[in-house]
Amino acid sequence: MTDAELKHLIKMLNQISANLARGDSEEQDAARVADHMRRFWAASMRAKIADYAALDEDALVDLSKRAIAVLLSPEVQ
Template sequence: MSDQLHHLIKMINQISTNLDHGDKHKAAEAVAAHIKKFWARSMKQQIIEYEDIDGSELNQVSRLAVAQLKELRQAS
């Protein structure tokens, strides 16, 4: 795993932890919105590819957020 991917995993998990106040689905929506707004396209692509291939280091909210990102991408 590249250092950049490791850093992205750490960042998305930190964002998820900070936004999770009990409702995992609502937190995942907020995380996905944050990533959509602030992350570069290449960063989003890397985290989506990681979740598709493995995803084992993503927490539950992060996994839900990445799934929402994939849905948004497919809808575009």
């Protein structure tokens, strides 16, 4: 995946986070975003954004970071 594709994933995840944040608890909002990623993103896309988050998550909004953590948590898998 190129840098441009990674930037697109970051932008897309941040937009999804903004659109799915409903002002519920942070945990509920993060679970909603993680569920969206699990249902609609290819495994390769999820892996790429998780790798990015593990190394340098500066471009991700807080809800996106939380959603990735939920996505990677053992209880979810």
